[in-house]
Amino acid sequence: MDPNHTNETKTLHNFIYEFMMNNYDTETDSRNASLLDWIDGIERDSLLHHARQFYSYCTPIILILGLSGNVLSLCVFLSKNLRSLSASTYLAALSVSDLLALVFYVSVEWLRRGLVYLDPAMKSKILFFDGDVVCQFQLYVSYVSRLLSAWIVVAFTFERYISVCWPLLRKDFCTKRRTKRVIVGIVATSAVVVLYKPILSAIYVSGEGNHYCTTDKDHGFLSFILDSIYAILITLVPFSAIAVLNILIVRKLISQNKKRQNHYVITEERVIRLEFTIILLVVSFCFITFNVPFFVVWLRNFLSSNHIYSTKDLTTYEEPNVDYWQGVLYITRTIFYMNYCINFFLYIIAGAYFRREVRMLFSPSSLQGHITSLSNTQTPHSYV
Numbered sequence: 001m002d003p004n005h006t007n008e009t010k011t012l013h014n015f016i017y018e019f020m021m022n023n024y025d026t027e028t029d030s031r032n033a034s035l036l037d038w039i040d041g042i043e044r045d046s047l048l049h050h051a052r053q054f055y056s057y058c059t060p061i062i063l064i065l066g067l068s069g070n071v072l073s074l075c076v077f078l079s080k081n082l083r084s085l086s087a088s089t090y091l092a093a094l095s096v097s098d099l100l101a102l103v104f105y106v107s108v109e110w111l112r113r114g115l116v117y118l119d120p121a122m123k124s125k126i127l128f129f130d131g132d133v134v135c136q137f138q139l140y141v142s143y144v145s146r147l148l149s150a151w152i153v154v155a156f157t158f159e160r161y162i163s164v165c166w167p168l169l170r171k172d173f174c175t176k177r178r179t180k181r182v183i184v185g186i187v188a189t190s191a192v193v194v195l196y197k198p199i200l201s202a203i204y205v206s207g208e209g210n211h212y213c214t215t216d217k218d219h220g221f222l223s224f225i226l227d228s229i230y231a232i233l234i235t236l237v238p239f240s241a242i243a244v245l246n247i248l249i250v251r252k253l254i255s256q257n258k259k260r261q262n263h264y265v266i267t268e269e270r271v272i273r274l275e276f277t278i279i280l281l282v283v284s285f286c287f288i289t290f291n292v293p294f295f296v297v298w299l300r301n302f303l304s305s306n307h308i309y310s311t312k313d314l315t316t317y318e319e320p321n322v323d324y325w326q327g328v329l330y331i332t333r334t335i336f337y338m339n340y341c342i343n344f345f346l347y348i349i350a351g352a353y354f355r356r357e358v359r360m361l362f363s364p365s366s367l368q369g370h371i372t373s374l375s376n377t378q379t380p381h382s383y384v
Contacts, residue, residue: 049327052114054334055113055333055334058334062106063107066099066341068344069343070102070341073343074092076354077091079361081353081357082357086175087276087280091279093152097152104145108138111129127211130203131203135213136197139198144191147234153284155183157242157249160276160277164253197226197230200219200223200226201214201215201216231298231302235298275353275354279346279347282346287339290342293331293332293336294332294333297329297332300325301329
């Protein structure tokens, strides 16, 4: 949001708050020089100071774990024994989208918020991201990747729902060919939905001559509306769909266990299918857990936004505790980033087959005989 859009009747405190309490478009947050000067003057024992330290030191760890973990996950799901499974295709696509989010969203945001906070001298060395074309491209890919990550989890959840609750339809719906079509559809839809972001973005030049990649000042309100819709599309809507489908899946699994506990035939295909279902439940649970705190803070900021209060009597508007809520925003943002690095560890914990494939990845010679013995039984299962 540009300073030129502030109402003349607003107090200085509310002017600062308008920068700090932005909408879900986190790229426009607090990069005006006057605001950074104000942040530098806060008390060192405040929540904001400690929250920014938490963000600055934890985000590089998330990046390292996320990049390495997603690369390993991608290698495993594309391995000979797992690449024929439809569920593996979803998880491989999720690894790719998480990698894109880490590179084009998390890392860029850390350079702008975290690295500059730890070493202010670095500010002049990361101006590359605040240039024309680069600015729009980075925003576009970061928005597309986050939308992809959310809806691939939804698609995987629906695929597991069909597999568990409608087993007779599994051979028709849970195939690798159909899975590829679904993923291509999600990618195409995401690419179109997010086209507004680069179009409505521009380089803002401050009074001090600093360049900032932010919302075009001529389209502030439109960008606010579209960003709000985008926030709901990657949070509330996926949350609701995943929660409902998971409840139905768990309910069906419990019912099946009660009916078959005395005459349950264990096959390798059934074990693999159950394992992928457990992985789904764990991944979707963590997806909601890591997203909800940031969404709640965003929702509060949305309800306190200038665009919401602009039609109301400003004399009734209570000044918020800016330091406190900006500190909460940094903490919840860091938790939100964990969504892009945690999946590999969830696969390790919940998936015996995944653990075995990881071991094969690092020591293929010692397990070559085991791979050969399993290839005939696993390859035919193109749906799981």
